[in-house]
Amino acid sequence: MPLQPNLIERFLIRRGTIPPLLLDLGMSTFQVWLFLGAMEIGFFKALGDGPLDVPALADRTKATERGIEMLVEALEPLGYIERTGGRYRLTKATRRSLPLDLLQDMAPFFKAQVMAYADVGRALREDPEDGIFGWEHVQSGEVGRSYQTAMRWLGSQTVDEVVKKVDLPDGARRMLDVGGSHGLYTVAWCRKYPDLRGTVLDWPIGLESARKTLKEHPDVADRIDLVERDFEEEDLPEGYDFAFLGNIIHGLGPDGNRELFGKLARATTERGKVALVDQIGGVSGSKFARGVAALAGFNLFLFSGGRSYPFADVQRWLSTVGFDDVAQTSLRQPGFSLVAAQKTS
Numbered sequence: 001m002p003l004q005p006n007l008i009e010r011f012l013i014r015r016g017t018i019p020p021l022l023l024d025l026g027m028s029t030f031q032v033w034l035f036l037g038a039m040e041i042g043f044f045k046a047l048g049d050g051p052l053d054v055p056a057l058a059d060r061t062k063a064t065e066r067g068i069e070m071l072v073e074a075l076e077p078l079g080y081i082e083r084t085g086g087r088y089r090l091t092k093a094t095r096r097s098l099p100l101d102l103l104q105d106m107a108p109f110f111k112a113q114v115m116a117y118a119d120v121g122r123a124l125r126e127d128p129e130d131g132i133f134g135w136e137h138v139q140s141g142e143v144g145r146s147y148q149t150a151m152r153w154l155g156s157q158t159v160d161e162v163v164k165k166v167d168l169p170d171g172a173r174r175m176l177d178v179g180g181s182h183g184l185y186t187v188a189w190c191r192k193y194p195d196l197r198g199t200v201l202d203w204p205i206g207l208e209s210a211r212k213t214l215k216e217h218p219d220v221a222d223r224i225d226l227v228e229r230d231f232e233e234e235d236l237p238e239g240y241d242f243a244f245l246g247n248i249i250h251g252l253g254p255d256g257n258r259e260l261f262g263k264l265a266r267a268t269t270e271r272g273k274v275a276l277v278d279q280i281g282g283v284s285g286s287k288f289a290r291g292v293a294a295l296a297g298f299n300l301f302l303f304s305g306g307r308s309y310p311f312a313d314v315q316r317w318l319s320t321v322g323f324d325d326v327a328q329t330s331l332r333q334p335g336f337s338l339v340a341a342q343k344t345s
């Protein structure tokens with residue numbers, strides 16, 4: 001949660017009296033490490049069962065009391081926790097928004113990413129095709145599994161809204177979830193359409209996450225196939241009435257996306273439909289929503305050489321390979337858009 005300046009402080013920030021350097025470089029960086037530290041030691045989860053004092057928190061998280069004092073002092077004004085008597089508890093907003101059970105597992109990925117981003121100057125000067133983090137870091141190991149946990153959380157935030165908003169073509173029998181990871185979208189569409197079969201396509205580490213999901217959703221698990229494939233290096237399987245790209249295009253360069261959309265055209269049937277969720281750049285909306293999309297785009301530029309693409313680019317890629325009626329809708333999650341298109345002939 002960002003620091004919340006009061007009215008006078010907001011005025012002083014806008015005037016430049018409170019220096020942006022203090023906020024954007026100092027406070028933002030300190031806050032990243034504060035939050036990462038809390039994630040890494042399981043601080044939020046430790047408070048999940050109710051209020052604790054500093055010694056009990058230190059005991060639960062295997063941290064020192066001085067370390068915990070440092071954490072609680074800064075997390076309280078940020079709005080994550082509140083003090084009651086001598087103990088601390090999670091605020092309602094924290095309980096509602098933080099995935100307490102997943103946070104500790106997500107820490108290795110975010111930490112590895114933040115460390116790699118120290119090379120940001122080189123990224124800006126040289127614009128390396130694969131960014132300065134690179135997909136190879138998330139294809140295996142602790143960081144890869146941690147990345148998949150973060151994707152599970154990300155997917156859980158938008159899956160219900162997206163699946164509710166996207167109707168599949170009449171009589172659709174097969175759907176393909178490209179880079180489907182956890183497979184939560186495929187599970188939800190299979191539940192919405194009892195005659196649908198789904199395919200989740202990903203690297204082995206993504207399918208490991210999908211297998212976990214299938215165990216948790218036995219009612220649709222027998223209608224979902226897992227296909228291990230690299231969608232950049234190999235062709236897609238064919239014969240699908242519907243294909244979905246959840247947070248995929250922002251991780252590829254323009255050429256990679258053009259190629260992927262060509263593969264999607266071959267993978268889908270005559271009246272096939274495509275939907276994607278991504279952070280579409282340059283959309284109208286509040287500065288906050290535009291800021292989220294733009295910062296997510298900057299992150300992808302560093303991560304893998306991607307970005308938040310403008311709608312016009314996505315529309316062109318889709319229509320060039322035969323998908324028409326391209327429509328964009330903003331999702332409740334600020335900065336996230338849904339784009340859908342269908343072949344008309």
Ligand SMILES: C[S@@+](CC[C@H](N)C(=O)[O-])C[C@H]1O[C@@H](n2cnc3c(N)ncnc32)[C@H](O)[C@@H]1O
Pocket residue numbers: 135151152154155178179180181182201202203205206229230231232233245246247248251
């Ligand atoms: C940003 S995550 C999106 C996960 C999910 N679609 C969602 O929206 O929540 C990207 C997924 O694509 C997979 N992926 C990335 N590049 C890939 C490639 N070239 N071939 C196969 N899978 C890939 C990753 O393993 C990861 O699971």
